[in-house]
Amino acid sequence: ESDKSKVVDLANRHTKPSGTTYQYGTAGFRMKADQLDPVMFTVGIVAALRSKKLDSKIIGVMVTASHNPEEDNGVKLVDPRGDMLEQAWEGYATALANSSSPEELVHQIHQMVTALQIDLSKPANVIYARDTRPSGPALVSALVDGLKAAPGGTTTYTDEGVLTTPILHYLVRCKNTLGTEEEYGVPTEEGYYEKLATAFKKLLKPRGSIDSQNAPEELLVDCANGVGTTATEKLAKHLEGYIKLIPVNTSIDKLGVLNKGCGADYVKTQQKLPPSMVPLLQPNQRACSLDGDADRLMYYYLDRNGKFKMLDGDKIAALVAGFFGELMEHAGISKEELDVGVVQTAYANGASTHYLSQRVPVQCVPTGVKHLHHAAEHYSIGVYFEANGHGTVLFSANALNVLRRHQATSPAQQASLENLIALTELINQTVGDALSDMLLVEVVLAYRGHGGAEWDSLYTDLPNRLVKVSVKDRGAFKTEDAERRLTAPQGLQDKLDALIKKYEGGRAFVRPSGTEDVVRVYAEATHKVEADELAFKVAGMVY
Ligand code: NG1
Numbered sequence: 241e242s243d244k245s246k247v248v249d250l251a252n253r254h255t256k257p258s259g260t261t262y263q264y265g266t267a268g269f270r271m272k273a274d275q276l277d278p279v280m281f282t283v284g285i286v287a288a289l290r291s292k293k294l295d296s297k298i299i300g301v302m303v304t305a306s307h308n309p310e311e312d313n314g315v316k317l318v319d320p321r322g323d324m325l326e327q328a329w330e331g332y333a334t335a336l337a338n339s340s341s342p343e344e345l346v347h348q349i350h351q352m353v354t355a356l357q358i359d360l361s362k363p364a365n366v367i368y369a370r371d372t373r374p375s376g377p378a379l380v381s382a383l384v385d386g387l388k389a390a391p392g393g394t395t396t397y398t399d400e401g402v403l404t405t406p407i408l409h410y411l412v413r414c415k416n417t418l419g420t421e422e423e424y425g426v427p428t429e430e431g432y433y434e435k436l437a438t439a440f441k442k443l444l445k446p447r448g449s450i451d452s453q454n455a456p457e458e459l460l461v462d463c464a465n466g467v468g469t470t471a472t473e474k475l476a477k478h479l480e481g482y483i484k485l486i487p488v489n490t491s492i493d494k495l496g497v498l499n500k501g502c503g504a505d506y507v508k509t510q511q512k513l514p515p516s517m518v519p520l521l522q523p524n525q526r527a528c529s530l531d532g533d534a535d536r537l538m539y540y541y542l543d544r545n546g547k548f549k550m551l552d553g554d555k556i557a558a559l560v561a562g563f564f565g566e567l568m569e570h571a572g573i574s575k576e577e578l579d580v581g582v583v584q585t586a587y588a589n590g591a592s593t594h595y596l597s598q599r600v601p602v603q604c605v606p607t608g609v610k611h612l613h614h615a616a617e618h619y620s621i622g623v624y625f626e627a628n629g630h631g632t633v634l635f636s637a638n639a640l641n642v643l644r645r646h647q648a649t650s651p652a653q654q655a656s657l658e659n660l661i662a663l664t665e666l667i668n669q670t671v672g673d674a675l676s677d678m679l680l681v682e683v684v685l686a687y688r689g690h691g692g693a694e695w696d697s698l699y700t701d702l703p704n705r706l707v708k709v710s711v712k713d714r715g716a717f718k719t720e721d722a723e724r725r726l727t728a729p730q731g732l733q734d735k736l737d738a739l740i741k742k743y744e745g746g747r748a749f750v751r752p753s754g755t756e757d758v759v760r761v762y763a764e765a766t767h768k769v770e771a772d773e774l775a776f777k778v779a780g781m782v783y
């Protein structure tokens with residue numbers, strides 16, 4: 241009974257405005273920050289319940305809206321292994337968020353606890369962090385009220401401050417595996433930089449030695465005026481003498497500039513240099529952009545004529561998948577022992593899918609990192625990237641064992657084996673991580689002696705166009721085949737098929753967004769004008 245009044249008391253400070261509906265979507269709850277207060281409160285309760293359900297394991301809560309505008313914010317839950325919240329719980333998180341009154345909330349909690357057989361007496365453990373958005377602190381206090389309101393045994397919570405999303409995921413995994421066989425790292429922010437830097441230094445000997453002669457003197461890193469700024473600065477200190485990271489767009493204290501005219505999403509959607517990079521980048525030089533919470537990475541370079549060329553998530557996947565195949569061969573490990581697979585979504589450029597399919601198994605899954613992550617877990621070495629630059633490489637437990645046990649028969653094999661092992665340390669195993677991915681890219685390029693142009697030449701992107709369409713009800717659009725085909729509205733897919741057929745190299749699909757109230761149309765074709773035309777004709781049929 242005291243539990244109940246505790247919930248009601250605190251819930252009264254975080255009431256839901258009528259008429260708003262919340263949805264735990266592709267990336268948790270995400271919307272205008274001024275609407276999120278009640279959601280933060282109920283998310284606090286869900287986080288505590290999730291920890292109780294999982295024997296008091298530590299659950300993470302990340303407050304961020306990633307690449308979205310500064311006035312947005314969002315929140316997502318991190319499971320004990322550092323991956324995204326189990327999908328079955330998204331519905332409960334949504335139900336609690338939509339409770340129309342404190343009493344209704346108490347009822348929803350009761351339903352949830354009963355259905356999931358949660359032992360409330362267990363203590364709960366939660367850690368949380370936020371990005372640099374000005375709305376963050378107030379939303380965090382609403383979250384803390386939710387943690388305080390959680391029924392049953394004590395809820396312990398720790399404020400990890402302002403962090404990138406991947407660092408929070410790292411901390412959750414480290415804390416939960418501490419002292420076990422699966423120990424993942426030192427559970428501090430500093431431990432994260434140290435882990436990445438140590439692995440990087442194993443892979444790339446210090447400047448001046450032969451192995452590093454191909455590494456760039458310096459690498460410009462567009463930090464999107466977000467939390468990636470501090471992370472890049474701190475990481476740079478650990479890498480001194482190996483690579484010089486130069487943060488650009490670092491105004492984290494200035495209002496209104498987060499993700500504005502810069503960052504990974506700007507580069508991907510505008511397909512051009514952030515204006516701030518224009519005076520800094522020389523022909524033949526590469527640079528990269530992070531997004532607002534530093535889990536997405538876009539590379540690009542200027543060719544020798546100074547023309548902008550984009551190297552997106554698909555190009556990273558192509559670069560990296562090939563590298564693993566090569567290193568395994570050099571280490572004397574067969575494809576039968578360890579299989580490399582790539583996971584993409586329908587947004588992957590058709591040319592990348594074509595290139596990769598000729599070399600490794602490639603799978604297409606619905607949009608959203610959780611889908612990619614789970615599919616990638618089925619390979620020994622699972623490479624997954626969204627075209628927008630969010631992705632990582634996962635090593636199965638068996639892969640780690642094979643690498644540990646493998647006996648090299650020559651010094652060259654031994655060196656490749658050690659490189660493979662160092663890569664398992666360099667690459668964030670919990671979630672896509674722009675900084676970890678950036679170091680990975682630099683290692684591969686240095687190893688091969690390649691620059692942006694050679695990397696880019698793996699394949700040529702098909703011209704493509706992505707457009708958003710506002711519709712009355714995006715719920716009316718239902719998809720199948722990893723979102724590549726519509727099953728509703730009825731008859732629309734047949735019309736699309738008839739249209740697409742008319743375009744050389746044509747491919748197009750329509751799906752409702754999981755993060756915005758729009759329907760997205762993607763089209764590609766052999767020629768740019770036709771890709772554009774196809775996209776707009778499809779958009780016209782959807783509208
Ligand atoms: P939606 O809004 O469902 O298309 C977008 C991105 C996803 C993913 C999520 C989460 C595109 C086309 N879609 O999802 O890839 O990153 O946001 O941030 O880029």
Ligand code: ZN
Nearest residue numbers: 306531533535
């Ligand atoms: Zn992000």
